Amino acid sequence: MPRFSTLPASGCRPIRLITADELGYVKVVESRGQNAGPPEVVARWGxxxxxKGVERMQVTSSGPFGGLVTVARSDQTVELLDIASGQPHASFIATPLQTNGNKPSANTLNPATSQDAVRGIHLFQQPTEEAVQVLTCSRGGAVSQWKVPPREDGGAGGAASTVAEWGVGSGVESLAVDHKEQSLVVGGKGLDATLWSLETRAKLWQAKNTRPDALGLQTPVWVTQLLFLGGDGNRVLAATGHHQLRLYDVKAQxxxxxxxxxxxxxxxxxxxxPSGHVVYAGNSTGDIVSFDLRTGTKSGGFPGxxxxxxxxxxxxxxxPLLxxxxxxxxxxxHNTQTRQLQAKLFLKQQMVACAFDTDPARQPEEAEPPVEDEAASDDDDRPMRHVAASDSGRDDDGDLEEEEGASGRKRKSDKVGRKSEKRARSTKKHEEEEMDSDEEAWDDSDSDEEEGFGERKGGRKTEGRKTGESNQKRKKSRRNDDEDSKGEGFDGEQFGTYSDEESEEEGLPKKKRKSRSTGQSDSGRKGGRPRGKGVGVSDKRRISIGKKKSHKKRT
Amino acid sequence: MAGGGEGRAPKRRGLPSGIKNKVKRGEVHARVQQEKKKEKKQRVLKRKKEEEAAVALGEAPPPKKIPRTIEGTREVDDTLVRPDDQELQAEEAQDEFSGHFARAVAPKVLVTTCRRPSKGLLRFVAELLGLLPGAHFYKRADYAVKQMVQYATARGFTALLVLHENRKRPNGLLLVSLPAGPTAHFRLSSLKLRADIPGAGRPTRHIPELILNNFSTRLGLRVGRQLASLFPQAPQFRGRRVVTFHNQRDYIFVRHHRYIFEERGGRKGGADPGAPVLARLQECGPRFTLKLLSLQKGTFDSKAGEYEWAHKSDMDTSRRRFFL
Known part of the structure; x- marks a missing residue:
C-alpha cells in the first residue's frame, strides 16, 4: 500500500505567463511559488x-529586440508589445493587399466569417536588415510577410510594409513555422496541412487525407491547430475538428x-x-489529455x-508544467508528471491564448514560507517582503521547514518539489532504483525538518533515518540482507540510532529485542501493518515520521 | 447504543423506531412529536417575548438567527463577479446581448417544438406565447435546428426556442440567441399549466416586468442576460404583470404573476385609511423549472460547437457547489 494516498499540494513554482482574451486584454500572470498562494494577475495591457478581441498571440521571450508579445486582433490589427512593460512597439493593420483569387469579403469586421481575419501569426526570431519581420496569414489564405523597421529610439516600430505575399488556399485556421524558420505549414477547414518554403515561397509538401473507412466514408478535412514537433521541421502534428491528432512525417509520406x-x-x-514524445490536447468541453507518440495511445487525462x-x-x-x-x-x-492541478486563476474573460515567459530575468522572485515556530524567528535579516506576505495572510499553507537565508530558499524549494514528485512516482511504481540517486537530498531535507522541530534525541544520522519510501526500501534491503546473511550485525548497525531509544523505552535486553525486531519486520511485511506492542524498530520509526509528515501537511 | 443513565434519555426521546411493537411504537412516536412541537412553540414564544421586552425597553432586539442552508454554505466560487467590476462592464458592453440592453434591438422570438409534438406540448406552447410578448410560433415540420437558425436569423428573429418532450411530457428547452449565439440547453421539469394552478388567471398582453434572482456567478450572469433578452426592455407597469426567473441551487424557477396593491387594507374594502397597503399575487402560468445542461458559444452546433460550460458528472461531487 502506498502510504501517501493523497499528494500534498506542491504549489506552483515561480512562473510568468502571458494570456490574451476575447475582449482584447493581454494579462500577465505571475506565481511566486508555492508559499505565495494562487497566481495573480500582475498587469493588464490594452x-x-x-x-479588439485577440485572435492569435505569439510570445517570444528573448530576441534581438528583446522579448515581444505579438497579438493579432479581430479587426486585423497586429501589435507588438514589450513583454516586460506592455508598451506597444509597433502596430499595423494586416489586411492582405491582394490575394490569389480569394476575394476579400465585404464584412471584414466579423472575425467569424471574414476572409481577412488573421488566423496565423509568427514573429521571426532572426531579424533581417535591422527590422522585425512578422508573418501573418488570413483565413482567405493570404500569407503576408511584414517588415517593421526600428524606431528612432531603437525599439522596433515605425510603419510596416509588406515584404512578400502569396496565397496558400482558403479556409486557413492555423499556421506554424519550424524552429529554423525555413518553412511554414498551414491548414484549416477544407485545407489539409501544407508545407511551404519561406525562402522560395513554393509548396514543398501537402498532406493527404486518410483513406476512406470500411463504409467508404472519408473524414472531412478540418485542421484546428498545427505544430512542428522536434527541431528538424519534418514532423508535423495536426489537431482536427474531427477529434483526431494526426502526425505527419514530411520526409516519409x-x-x-x-x-x-x-x-x-x-x-x-x-x-x-519538451521530452519530445508526449503531446497534450484539449477539446471543446474542457478535457485535457496527453498522448504518447511512441505508442500512439492516450497516456492519461488531467483532472480538474x-x-x-x-x-x-x-x-x-x-x-513540468502545463x-x-x-x-x-x-x-x-497542471503538473505534467503527477497530473495534479497545481493552481487555477479566474481571469474573467473568455480566454484565447496563453504562453510562458521563460526569460530568467523576468521570473518573479519566490515568496518565502511564513514564520511558523520560535526557532525560525531568530533569523533577523529576513527580507521585508516575506514578513509582509505572511502578515497579509497570503501564506497560510506554511511548511514547517527550517528557515534559511533568501539565497538558499530557491534550492530548497526545488528539492521539496522534487521530493513530492518522486514520492508520487514511487507510490505508484515503487521504483526503488531511482531513489538511490536522490538519497542525499532526502537526508538533507529531512535533517532540516527535524532541526526545525528541535527535539531530536539520538543525534546520529544514519542511513536508516529516512522518510517515505526510503523506509520501504530500507525494509526491502533489510529483507534481502536477512535472506543473504541472516542479518549479521547489519541490522543492528543500520538501526543503531533507534536501538538505544527503543531499549530504554521498552526495557528489553538489547539482544532479545534485536532478534524480535527481525521477526516482526517479516510479519509486518506480510500482514501490512504490525500489530501489538512489540512494534519493530523500523515500523515504530515509520509511524512517528508519518505523524510528523501529516502534521506538516496540516499546518 | 451505550446503556446507562446518560444514554437512556436520548434513547427514549429520539428513537421510537427501535420499538418492535407497532402500536407502542406509534404511541411513542406521537408523544415524541408532540413534545417536540411543544418545545418549539415554547422556544418561539420565549424569543418573541424577549424581542418584545427589548423593544419596550428601547433596546435593540436580539439579532435574528440566520438559518444554515445549503446555498448559504455553498462552496467558495472564484467566479462570483461584482456588478461594478470594470472588466465585466467592458464585456457586457460588447457581448451578444449588448444590443438588446442598449434598446437597439427589440426581441422577436421564434418558438417551435420537436418534430410531431403532442397536444400537451402544444398547450404549453400556447401558454408560453402568452408569457413571451414577442413570440411567434412556427411548426417544426421536418426542419433541422440549424436550418431554423438560418431561417430565423434571416427574418430578424433574436432568439429561437425549441421545446422538447419525452413520452408526451415536456422535458427540454433549447434557447438559441440570434444571430451570434450563445446556445443554452435546459432541462425542463415540474411543468404546471394554467389549468393545473388553482386560482390562476389569464395574463393580459401588457409587456411584463422581469425579475432575475440570484444569477451571481459569471456563468449565471450570462444565462440571466440571455433569458432577459427574450423580453422587451420597457415594461408596461399598468399591466402589473411580472415574470420571475428565480435561481436557487442552480434550478431556475419560472413563474408568471399579476400583482395588485390592496390600498384599503383588505379585500372586503374596509374603510380604514391608515391600514398598511397589501400586495396580492395571482399566478398566471405556466409554471416550470429549468436546469442548465450546457451553454455553447455561437449558434446551435452540437458537433463542432465550443462549449462555454457543459454539465459533467464529476461536477456533482458536492451538494454545496453551484454554478449559476
Whole structure:
C-alpha cells in the first residue's frame, strides 16, 4: 500500500505567463511559488472593446529586440508589445493587399466569417536588415510577410510594409513555422496541412487525407491547430475538428504516419512536451489529455479541467508544467508528471491564448514560507517582503521547514518539489532504483525538518533515518540482507540510532529485542501493518515520521 | 447504543423506531412529536417575548438567527463577479446581448417544438406565447435546428426556442440567441399549466416586468442576460404583470404573476385609511423549472460547437457547489 494516498499540494513554482482574451486584454500572470498562494494577475495591457478581441498571440521571450508579445486582433490589427512593460512597439493593420483569387469579403469586421481575419501569426526570431519581420496569414489564405523597421529610439516600430505575399488556399485556421524558420505549414477547414518554403515561397509538401473507412466514408478535412514537433521541421502534428491528432512525417509520406483519436468533440489545442514524445490536447468541453507518440495511445487525462473549451495549451520548457486557458475563463496549471492541478486563476474573460515567459530575468522572485515556530524567528535579516506576505495572510499553507537565508530558499524549494514528485512516482511504481540517486537530498531535507522541530534525541544520522519510501526500501534491503546473511550485525548497525531509544523505552535486553525486531519486520511485511506492542524498530520509526509528515501537511 | 443513565434519555426521546411493537411504537412516536412541537412553540414564544421586552425597553432586539442552508454554505466560487467590476462592464458592453440592453434591438422570438409534438406540448406552447410578448410560433415540420437558425436569423428573429418532450411530457428547452449565439440547453421539469394552478388567471398582453434572482456567478450572469433578452426592455407597469426567473441551487424557477396593491387594507374594502397597503399575487402560468445542461458559444452546433460550460458528472461531487 502506498502510504501517501493523497499528494500534498506542491504549489506552483515561480512562473510568468502571458494570456490574451476575447475582449482584447493581454494579462500577465505571475506565481511566486508555492508559499505565495494562487497566481495573480500582475498587469493588464490594452483596452478591451469591440473589434479588439485577440485572435492569435505569439510570445517570444528573448530576441534581438528583446522579448515581444505579438497579438493579432479581430479587426486585423497586429501589435507588438514589450513583454516586460506592455508598451506597444509597433502596430499595423494586416489586411492582405491582394490575394490569389480569394476575394476579400465585404464584412471584414466579423472575425467569424471574414476572409481577412488573421488566423496565423509568427514573429521571426532572426531579424533581417535591422527590422522585425512578422508573418501573418488570413483565413482567405493570404500569407503576408511584414517588415517593421526600428524606431528612432531603437525599439522596433515605425510603419510596416509588406515584404512578400502569396496565397496558400482558403479556409486557413492555423499556421506554424519550424524552429529554423525555413518553412511554414498551414491548414484549416477544407485545407489539409501544407508545407511551404519561406525562402522560395513554393509548396514543398501537402498532406493527404486518410483513406476512406470500411463504409467508404472519408473524414472531412478540418485542421484546428498545427505544430512542428522536434527541431528538424519534418514532423508535423495536426489537431482536427474531427477529434483526431494526426502526425505527419514530411520526409516519409503524405498520409499521416499516426492517427490518434480522442472523444467525440473537436480538439482545439495541442502542445508538445519538451521530452519530445508526449503531446497534450484539449477539446471543446474542457478535457485535457496527453498522448504518447511512441505508442500512439492516450497516456492519461488531467483532472480538474472543468467545462469550457480549451483554447490554448502551453508547456513550460524546463519545469513540468502545463498551462491551459479556454472559454471557462480560467487559467489552470497542471503538473505534467503527477497530473495534479497545481493552481487555477479566474481571469474573467473568455480566454484565447496563453504562453510562458521563460526569460530568467523576468521570473518573479519566490515568496518565502511564513514564520511558523520560535526557532525560525531568530533569523533577523529576513527580507521585508516575506514578513509582509505572511502578515497579509497570503501564506497560510506554511511548511514547517527550517528557515534559511533568501539565497538558499530557491534550492530548497526545488528539492521539496522534487521530493513530492518522486514520492508520487514511487507510490505508484515503487521504483526503488531511482531513489538511490536522490538519497542525499532526502537526508538533507529531512535533517532540516527535524532541526526545525528541535527535539531530536539520538543525534546520529544514519542511513536508516529516512522518510517515505526510503523506509520501504530500507525494509526491502533489510529483507534481502536477512535472506543473504541472516542479518549479521547489519541490522543492528543500520538501526543503531533507534536501538538505544527503543531499549530504554521498552526495557528489553538489547539482544532479545534485536532478534524480535527481525521477526516482526517479516510479519509486518506480510500482514501490512504490525500489530501489538512489540512494534519493530523500523515500523515504530515509520509511524512517528508519518505523524510528523501529516502534521506538516496540516499546518 | 451505550446503556446507562446518560444514554437512556436520548434513547427514549429520539428513537421510537427501535420499538418492535407497532402500536407502542406509534404511541411513542406521537408523544415524541408532540413534545417536540411543544418545545418549539415554547422556544418561539420565549424569543418573541424577549424581542418584545427589548423593544419596550428601547433596546435593540436580539439579532435574528440566520438559518444554515445549503446555498448559504455553498462552496467558495472564484467566479462570483461584482456588478461594478470594470472588466465585466467592458464585456457586457460588447457581448451578444449588448444590443438588446442598449434598446437597439427589440426581441422577436421564434418558438417551435420537436418534430410531431403532442397536444400537451402544444398547450404549453400556447401558454408560453402568452408569457413571451414577442413570440411567434412556427411548426417544426421536418426542419433541422440549424436550418431554423438560418431561417430565423434571416427574418430578424433574436432568439429561437425549441421545446422538447419525452413520452408526451415536456422535458427540454433549447434557447438559441440570434444571430451570434450563445446556445443554452435546459432541462425542463415540474411543468404546471394554467389549468393545473388553482386560482390562476389569464395574463393580459401588457409587456411584463422581469425579475432575475440570484444569477451571481459569471456563468449565471450570462444565462440571466440571455433569458432577459427574450423580453422587451420597457415594461408596461399598468399591466402589473411580472415574470420571475428565480435561481436557487442552480434550478431556475419560472413563474408568471399579476400583482395588485390592496390600498384599503383588505379585500372586503374596509374603510380604514391608515391600514398598511397589501400586495396580492395571482399566478398566471405556466409554471416550470429549468436546469442548465450546457451553454455553447455561437449558434446551435452540437458537433463542432465550443462549449462555454457543459454539465459533467464529476461536477456533482458536492451538494454545496453551484454554478449559476
Amino acid at each position: 483596452d478591451g472593446g469591440r473589434g 503524405r498520409r499521416p504516419v499516426m492517427v490518434m483519436e480522442y472523444g467525440e468533440l473537436p480538439i482545439w489545442s495541442v502542445a508538445e512536451d 479541467s472543468v467545462s469550457g473549451s480549451v483554447r490554448s495549451l502551453a508547456v513550460h520548457p524546463t519545469e 498551462a491551459s486557458v479556454g472559454l471557462d475563463r480560467f487559467l489552470r496549471i
